[in-house]
Amino acid sequence: MKVLNVILILIILLSSSLISAARYSMDQGDLIGEIHTLSLNQKTSWNQLAIEYGISVKDLKQANLELKHTQWLKKETQVVIPTRYILPPQQYRTGIVINLAEQRLYFFPNHEPSIVYTYPIAIGRDGWHTPIGHTRIVHKKEAPTWRIPESIRVHTLDTKGQMLPEFVPPGPSNPLGTHALYLKFKNILIHGTNNSNSIGNIVSSGCIRMHNADIQELFKKAVIGTSVVILNHGEKMGRHNDQIYLEVHPKGPESDQTLNQYNHYHFDPHSEDFIDISKIKITRETQSGIPTLISFITPEFFKVNQTQSALIEKAAHSAILNLILNLSDILDAPQTACLLEAEILQEKYRPLRCHRSHIPIEFPKCPLE
Numbered sequence: 001m002k003v004l005n006v007i008l009i010l011i012i013l014l015s016s017s018l019i020s021a022a023r024y025s026m027d028q029g030d031l032i033g034e035i036h037t038l039s040l041n042q043k044t045s046w047n048q049l050a051i052e053y054g055i056s057v058k059d060l061k062q063a064n065l066e067l068k069h070t071q072w073l074k075k076e077t078q079v080v081i082p083t084r085y086i087l088p089p090q091q092y093r094t095g096i097v098i099n100l101a102e103q104r105l106y107f108f109p110n111h112e113p114s115i116v117y118t119y120p121i122a123i124g125r126d127g128w129h130t131p132i133g134h135t136r137i138v139h140k141k142e143a144p145t146w147r148i149p150e151s152i153r154v155h156t157l158d159t160k161g162q163m164l165p166e167f168v169p170p171g172p173s174n175p176l177g178t179h180a181l182y183l184k185f186k187n188i189l190i191h192g193t194n195n196s197n198s199i200g201n202i203v204s205s206g207c208i209r210m211h212n213a214d215i216q217e218l219f220k221k222a223v224i225g226t227s228v229v230i231l232n233h234g235e236k237m238g239r240h241n242d243q244i245y246l247e248v249h250p251k252g253p254e255s256d257q258t259l260n261q262y263n264h265y266h267f268d269p270h271s272e273d274f275i276d277i278s279k280i281k282i283t284r285e286t287q288s289g290i291p292t293l294i295s296f297i298t299p300e301f302f303k304v305n306q307t308q309s310a311l312i313e314k315a316a317h318s319a320i321l322n323l324i325l326n327l328s329d330i331l332d333a334p335q336t337a338c339l340l341e342a343e344i345l346q347e348k349y350r351p352l353r354c355h356r357s358h359i360p361i362e363f364p365k366c367p368l369e
Contacts, residue, residue: 022054022117022214026087030238031245031291032116036081044073047197051211053081056103056120056200059289062250082290085118086238086247088231095227096137096190096218098123098208100130101234101249102289103200105190105208109221119218122198122209130206130230131185137226139182140219143170149187152205177212179219183228190228191215235284236291244295246280250287 024032040049046069050057061069063082073079088097088106093116097106100123107117124130146168153164168174177192192212193199199211210218236247274296283292 022119022217024116024118026114026116029240030087030090031084031240032087032118033084035084035290038079038081040073040075040077040079043075045071046073049073049079049081050120050200051196051213053083054119054214055081055083057197058103058200059120062287062289082288084291086236086245086291087116088229088233088236092229092231095229096222098130098228098230099236100132100230100232102236103202103249105210105218107218107222117218117221119210119214120200122193122201122204124204124206125202128205130204130208131188132230132232133185135184135188135228135230137181137222137224137228138184140222140224141180141182142219143178144174144176144180144191145169146174146176149205151187177210177215179212179215181215181219181222190218238291243293244275245291246283246294247289247291248283248287249289 026032046057046060050060053060059082060079061067063080067073067077067079085104087093088099093106093108094110095108097108098104098121099106103121103123105119105121107119109115109117148164148167153166156162156164168176173194175191175194176189177194180189180191182189188206188208190208190210192215193209196211198204198209203209234249238245238247276294276296279292279294283294
């Protein structure tokens, strides 16, 4: 009986860690979560660690490139847990949002407006891309039967010489796992899996795969009619404590690497002073998937009188967004731009806008003076 109680306690603790790893409070601006460094107290596999912290093995390895990518991580190994994310753009933060380049799903429940749930996913492989666009949940099924699309049966026969059955009943061998959410997109589902190692990879026939524990939680919370937006943003940008962060992921199928998702902003053309171009270049080269600070803006900069603070923040935000959107042009431009027009700032704040890392711009040379 004591052994049974211990087992039950361990199961409860593990379940709690899985749930808490997926739920975040949106009280950090555009960022959620934190980066943790963990010292393993026992020998652990990449997959076990990834499932426990609600991330994919791919993301875990990308954040720990210095480690040998063997199946097991030794006791006392220091591992970075990359559980910090930039949220999708504000206009999409409702219902389910899927970012293919990131291979991550976000759920914004209507009944919990300050909470977001996020999970790692697997997406469609080359030739079977997961479609981009707006859709919704039209049906939900626990213990689903997989009715195999004719296109998949033909492809499997042509490539592997294997004739698949017309359907696969519920059970451990069913690729749909334990639960499924059916979308209005034809033959596209959000479902569980019978292969947890596939999560975080580009391997499906177009559907969105999740760990069974994750789809079970999402299944309970997402109702029929819930909106689903599928994006493909290889780069994301967000604000936290008046700082600007950039998150870059390895380029996936047809990934948008130009930040065109921010073209709804109106930009100021003079923007270089508060951005560290070198950090942007390094972030794009490493593609770690971890939000990286790229701005020089500090909270102290915005400690001005109430009349001007809103104007300064709006102008600075627009200018920085413009820099990121037009980065390819800016890299070739002379590094002499000022951030804001002279009349926006009081005299004592003008030196701030004419400062660029270790390359200060002489105040008289500032073109807006």
